[in-house]
Amino acid sequence: MPRRHAPLPSTLSTPFAYAEARAMGVTAGRLRGSDLERPFHATRILTDPATRSAFAGPQAIDARVRARVLERARAYSRVMSRRGFFTGMTAAALLGCPLPDGFDPDADLSVGTVHPHRAARARGVAGFQTREHLAHVMDVGGLRVTTPASTWAMLGGELSERWLVIMGDHFVRVPRDHRGRAMPNARLATPAQLEAAALAPGRRHRKALVRALTSVRVGSASRLETEYRLDAEAARLPHMDLDVEVRGADGALIAIVDGMHRAFDLIVEVEGDHHRTDRAQWNRDIDRTAALAAQGWEVVRLTSRRIRDGSATSVVRSALHRHGWSGPRGH
CATH class of the missing domain: 3.40.960.10 (VSR Endonuclease)
Known part of the structure; x- marks a missing residue:
């Protein structure tokens, strides 16, 4: 018969920091429970196999992948430096981008810091250092994430030209409301913003970005x-x-x-x-x-x-x- 775990405090939301739970009186033994995942040092996620197994079909699988990235990003945010931010494919997933086949939601999170602060070093994290003008940051659901234009430009050396176009199209598309009315103010980025990010001084892989940008068009919805x-x-x-x-x-x-x-x-x-x-x-x-x-x-x-x-x-x-x-x- 499966072991029953003591309930966690109702005010403790998941994911949470180890220190946060201990401050609420949760014992060290309870925090070693088999129902708690330890994705990063000093963090915990309350696992729910029933919820994860409920996803089926292409759209639901995509939702599961994004939910997993979000869950892990929230977990790491509990212990991340206040100077850190999510970028790369982690940011792309958090921003709702199409994701390449085989994308692994459990791969190392991409976490950036601005020079001269040191890159993040932790299990489950791929940290790197960049310059402030190359990585603009915004708030996405309480998480620090690179802006769509910065995210796109920083993927120049990681994605093929075809995938840069796919993601570029996603960022510049103009959404429509339930009545079909265009909402230009709701778009994630403009072509001009992508271009400015690609041409920023010191931007790596600029040629690949500029080539891809010539094929990005407003209007593709998927x-x-x-x-x-x-x-x-x-x-x-x-x-x-x-x-x-x-x-x-x-x-x-x-x-x-x-x-x-x-x-x-x-x-x-x-x-x-x-x-x-x-x-x-x-x-x-x-x-x-x-x-x-x-x-x-x-x-x-x-x-x-x-x-x-x-x-x-x-x-x-x-x-x-x-x-x-x-x-x-x-x-």
Whole structure:
């Protein structure tokens, strides 16, 4: 029968510092309990296997990964120097960026300090020292995190050019509210801010950042959308407008589409897995496709499989030719 652990004080939130718990009267023996994880020196996290095993499906798995990074960052923040801040891929996860396949939420946290203060040295932490003008810091849910532009620029030597574009697109996109209205003040960064961060004096990997910046565009709302766009550009498909509002003759909004080849009456929609698994979303997609068709648009819907296996550009190329495009037919 599993051993029952003595309850922790209700005022002790998890994660917590060892010293914090001891000050509340928790015994050293209780703090060695098997239900408490010790991710960093002098910190504890109350484990909850049931909650972690509840995640299933791509979106939920992504949420689990981000929740784990946040949990560990909060734990380390209990003992982190007041001069420290999260950066690199840790900051990217905390800022909601798309994360590369195989990203390990239990990898060392990336923690920066500004010269002349020493880099952090601790188990589970990758510390480094930088200059103040290269790492601007903001508050994210009570954590000190590099700003989106600084985070992006500081990943120049860690990510491929393709991934720098994916993350750049994420940072510069203009979110929309539940009614589809653009909210430019809610965007995480502007292209000009990314450029300024890349060109800051002393910035390492500047050439890679500048190359990636030439491909960053406002309008991609997901990793899949950016990946398809980059593949379409490499395949020499014609220019595609992004995040376009489609309205009827009366001015009423019919849809906001991922991509549009306006000259060829063709719309491209990139469908994440939730379009398949969410019944309400599935029904909305069907209704919207019918409404667009009634306005004379052909809608090409691209699944993640199509994009990942490279066949998406061929599908769109064929549709473009049906609508009069005379570009290369490819292979």
